[in-house]
Amino acid sequence: MQPKMTSAIHSVTAVDEYGQTRTVQVAGEMPLKLFLDECEIVTLMTLGSYPEALAIGYLINQHLIKDLHEIRSLQVNWNMVEVSTFNKDKKINHNTITSGCGRGAVLDTISDILLPNLTIKQSLIYTLLQTLTQQDEIHRQAGGVHACALCHQTEIFAFVEDVGRHNAVDTVTGLMWLHNWASDDKIFYTTGRLTSEIVMKVAHNGIPILLSRSGVTHKGIQIAQTFGMTLIAHAKKQHFLVFNGEKNVIFDAK
Amino acid sequence: MQPKMTSAIHSVTAVDEYGQTRTVQVAGEMPLKLFLDECEIVTLMTLGSYPEALAIGYLINQHLIKDLHEIRSLQVNWNMVEVSTFNKDKKINHNTITSGCGRGAVLDTISDILLPNLTIKQSLIYTLLQTLTQQDEIHRQAGGVHACALCHQTEIFAFVEDVGRHNAVDTVTGLMWLHNWASDDKIFYTTGRLTSEIVMKVAHNGIPILLSRSGVTHKGIQIAQTFGMTLIAHAKKQHFLVFNGEKNVIFDAK
Numbered sequence: 001m002q003p004k005m006t007s008a009i010h011s012v013t014a015v016d017e018y019g020q021t022r023t024v025q026v027a028g029e030m031p032l033k034l035f036l037d038e039c040e041i042v043t044l045m046t047l048g049s050y051p052e053a054l055a056i057g058y059l060i061n062q063h064l065i066k067d068l069h070e071i072r073s074l075q076v077n078w079n080m081v082e083v084s085t086f087n088k089d090k091k092i093n094h095n096t097i098t099s100g101c102g103r104g105a106v107l108d109t110i111s112d113i114l115l116p117n118l119t120i121k122q123s124l125i126y127t128l129l130q131t132l133t134q135q136d137e138i139h140r141q142a143g144g145v146h147a148c149a150l151c152h153q154t155e156i157f158a159f160v161e162d163v164g165r166h167n168a169v170d171t172v173t174g175l176m177w178l179h180n181w182a183s184d185d186k187i188f189y190t191t192g193r194l195t196s197e198i199v200m201k202v203a204h205n206g207i208p209i210l211l212s213r214s215g216v217t218h219k220g221i222q223i224a225q226t227f228g229m230t231l232i233a234h235a236k237k238q239h240f241l242v243f244n245g246e247k248n249v250i251f252d253a254k
Numbered sequence: 255m256q257p258k259m260t261s262a263i264h265s266v267t268a269v270d271e272y273g274q275t276r277t278v279q280v281a282g283e284m285p286l287k288l289f290l291d292e293c294e295i296v297t298l299m300t301l302g303s304y305p306e307a308l309a310i311g312y313l314i315n316q317h318l319i320k321d322l323h324e325i326r327s328l329q330v331n332w333n334m335v336e337v338s339t340f341n342k343d344k345k346i347n348h349n350t351i352t353s354g355c356g357r358g359a360v361l362d363t364i365s366d367i368l369l370p371n372l373t374i375k376q377s378l379i380y381t382l383l384q385t386l387t388q389q390d391e392i393h394r395q396a397g398g399v400h401a402c403a404l405c406h407q408t409e410i411f412a413f414v415e416d417v418g419r420h421n422a423v424d425t426v427t428g429l430m431w432l433h434n435w436a437s438d439d440k441i442f443y444t445t446g447r448l449t450s451e452i453v454m455k456v457a458h459n460g461i462p463i464l465l466s467r468s469g470v471t472h473k474g475i476q477i478a479q480t481f482g483m484t485l486i487a488h489a490k491k492q493h494f495l496v497f498n499g500e501k502n503v504i505f506d507a508k
Contacts, residue, residue: 010472012472012475012497014487014495014496014497015495015496015500015503016493016494016495016496017376017492017493017494017505017507018505019505022495024495026469026470026471026472026474026475026497027469027471027472028471028472028473029449029450029471029472029473029474030473045449045450045451045473122271142469143447143468143469143470143488144447144448144449144468144469144470144471145469163447163449163471164449193397193398193417194398195283195299195398195417195418196283196299197299214397214398215280215281215396215397215398215399216280216397216398217280217281217282217283217398217417218264218266218280218281218282218283219282219283219284219299220280220283221266221280234397238271239270239271240270240271241268241269241270241276241278242268242269242270243266243268243280246269249269251271251272251273253271
């Protein structure tokens with residue numbers, strides 16, 4: 001379990017519907033500039049809690065690096081991450097550097113990954129939903145963030161909140177790489193919508209089950225089918241809908 | 255009022271928590287490749303209802319073009335939009351082409367816009383919230399989308415749903431430019447979170463009031479303060495919080 005930076009929350013004043021001034025909490029948001037081999041790649045607007053993991057997850061999920069072995073050094077300076085690789089001559093294709101919220105071209109990279117069959121009990125889905133909704137400290141205090149988590153059975157390996165839906169996914173996968181956690185026994189949870197790029201990122205990291213509080217797009221389902229991913233959306237309280245891989249869900253709860 | 259393409263909704267089967275197979279509706283998502291002067295800029299993952307307006311809004315909000323007068327031609331071909339300008343020699347800075355969900359560098363462009371003071375009655379906020387939540391056809395049927403609207407008093411000039419939070423904002427501002435609507439008397443509504451880039455885009459288009467169902471980040475508030483924008487978040491049913499410009503809100507409802 002990673003530590004969380006609650007300094008990501010700011011107190012501000014706001015006027016409510018009664019015209020009364022109230023002190024409320026809002027999420028922080030800072031620009032994190034990412035450089036790869038001295039080339040400026042992107043500015044990520046982030047809560048800023050895990051710059052290293054976010055940078056690594058972003059580079060891997062954008063297919064700019066394949067794994068950690070390509071990295072010679074990584075330096076975090078306040079609002080800047082500089083990554084240098086062993087192979088500086090590799091040409092960066094700027095057209096691919098566009099991901100986030102339906103901006104991405106990662107879909108162009110067709111992969112031949114076939115995810116392993118991992119079963120999940122309905123009772124585990126309920127336990128996870130209950131545990132995870134108790135962890136969203138920043139969301140509860142300040143709103144304006146999405147959460148992602150990486151779970152094995154009832155154990156939460158990582159729980160990350162960020163102002164960007166994609167940042168939270170990138171950070172959790174970055175943590176997975178940094179800690180060298182296995183992917184094939186994990187469940188990926190997100191509060192965000194399962195658009196194609198999110199499904200693609202989770203598949204690309206070899207995680208066989210994806211669980212979301214929110215909805216899913218048609219293309220998201222198609223990608224899950226291609227990779228053999230178990231895709232569960234609209235998971236809230238006692239409800240959920242399995243959009244792919246229902247053979248992997250064990251209906252053990254009444 | 256623009257027409258909506260309900261063919262953006264797909265019927266799929268899903269298995270619910272009782273193990274029962276159900277037919278449910280999900281939102282479509284298609285890649286829209288955007289070319290500017292024969293240079294591939296970005297692939298936008300979109301519902302696809304308004305490719306022309308989305309392309310124009312994106313280019314203006316990314317500061318890649320200033321206004322419609324720069325455009326010589328715009329061609330939409332199924333999942334591709336090709337825009338050519340009168341000034342093809344203008345160098346495209348790839349580092350700026352990164353926006354969406356906390357990926358953007360549009361914040362680097364500091365603007366000297368000061369938005370006009372436009373007042374909004376509390377009763378109008380309630381009327382708009384009621385009207386707008388009745389329009390979200392795709393969200394109600396399929397989920398997985400965000401909505402944005404451009405309003406003058408109780409009139410809804412544009413209402414757009416998209417799988418990308420940023421796409422919906424870009425499309426509505428694109429429609430504003432295409433129809434040559436005035437911006438200084440408009441209210442911009444979004445179901446999405448008010449992160450810095452969203453606030454910046456609405457300010458950049460000269461719209462003085464921004465209203466959201468969701469939360470706001472600290473940087474979003476700071477940008478609203480810089481531009482003199484009235485920023486209202488957490489607006490749902492009878493509740494809302496004014497984070498900036500409370501002098502422009504007339505509390506006329508009990």
